Structure formats: C-alpha cells, structure tokens
Amino acid sequence: MRQIGIWLDKKKAHIVDIHDGRVSLNTILSEVEDFHPSGGFGLGYKGSPQDAMAENKYMKREKQQLKKYFKNIVSAVSEAENLVIFGPAETGEKFYKELTESYSDIKAKVKDVVKTDSMTKKQVKAWVKEFFNIPIRVKGFLS
Template sequence: MKRVGIWLDKIKAHIVTFHDSKESFITILSNVENVHVHGGSGRRLIGGPQYGVQDRKYLEREKHQLKKYFKTIISEIKDVDEIVIFGPAETGEKFYKELTEKHKDLATKIIDVVKTDSMTKRQAKAWVKVFFKTKGCRFL
C-alpha cells in the first residue's frame, strides 16, 4: 500500500511517501508570487474605486499560479492508495477543493485534511509516520 502525506503552503510542498517499508521525500516549490495587495491610493477619492482593478489582476494571477502548483503536486501522487493533506493557512483546503472538483479519483483517496503549524522536513516526515501509524498502518 502506498501512502502519502502532503504538507503544503503557498511557498512549497513536502511530499512524504511510504511504500513497502520504504520512505521517500520530495519538495516542490510553488513559484506563487508573494505580493500583498495594498488598498487605496493614499488620498480619498469620494465615490471612486481605489485599486480595485489591480487587486483583481493579482488575485486572478495567484489563482492561475496555484493551479499550476497543484498540477505539479498531482503529477507526483497519481498512483497512491491513501493521502493526508496538512499544513498552515488555507492552501491545503484549496488543494483539497481542486482535487474534489477536477481529480475525483484522487479525492476519494484522501483520508483527512489537517491544519498544522509550519514544519521542517524532519517534522513533516515524523508527522506523517505518526498519522498513518494511528490510522492502522502495519508497516510503520
């Protein structure tokens, strides 16, 4: 049985795979721009928009960058039996939503989506190992 844990945020994804008592680990970088949208122009315009167009352009670009990032992750996990998604913020939930909408075959393999703090590679490996051990994994 091939089990995968995916820790992800907007910057990177750590993919921990356990298969036949073997462990593998890869990191995928997202290339999502880390730009904070600033509202307003500094002066008050009564009744007029304040950078609304720029906000939409940024958010649309970010959405497309996230989809490309998710496709890269999906290409690494196509032949798995069980998946757990974990990490800070809402990127894990967005990834889960992408899987349920466009990759139903993988979505059925998701055991859980868990919010966790930021983790090092070593912590992510240990977290996945403990998660699957408590879920009844016999080879860990």
C-alpha cells in the same frame, strides 16, 4: 501499499511517500507570487477603483498559479493509495477543493485534511508516519 502525506503552504509542498517500508521526501516549489500592496495603485489612496482592479488582477493570476502548483502536486501523488493533506493556513483546503473539482480519483484517496503549524522536513516525515501508524525508528530501535 503506497501512503503519501502532503504538507503544503503557498510556497512549497513536502511530499512524504511511504512505500514498501521506505520513506522518501520530495519538495515541490510553487511559483505563486507574493502580493503586498503598499498603498493605492492609481488615484493615490488605498481602496480606489484602480486599487480594486489591480487586486482583482492579482487574485486571478494567483488562482492560475495555484492551479499549476496543484497540478504539479497531483502528478507527484497520482500513484498513492492513501493521502493526507496538512499544513498551515488555507492552502490545504484550497488544494482539496481543486481535487474535488478536477481530480475526483485522487480526492477519493484523501483520508483527512488537517491544519498544522510549520514544520521541519524531519517533523513532516514523523507526522506522516504517525498518521499512518508506521513505527518510527529511533537510534536503531523501534519505538
């Protein structure tokens, strides 16, 4: 049975693949741009019509970048039998919504979507093992 956990935020996704007793971790980087307005874009004040138009353009661009990022993740997890999605913020929820809208076969494999804090790669692996009740090896002994 192939069980996969996906920890993701807007910048990267750590994909933990548990298959035949082996655990692997693959990282997919997103190309989603950071957006930090530092004032008005056009008329010299924040909230002007030009400011709203520039923000709208950014939001459309971000949506397209997220779609591409999510498509890359879907390609990496297509052979999963069970999936769990977790991570900070709302990127996991956006990914689940994309699965619902465009990848119903993958969405059917999702067991849960969980909000968690940022984690190290080691913590991500341990979290996925615990979620799927896989024994964690500690210094040569099963815990």
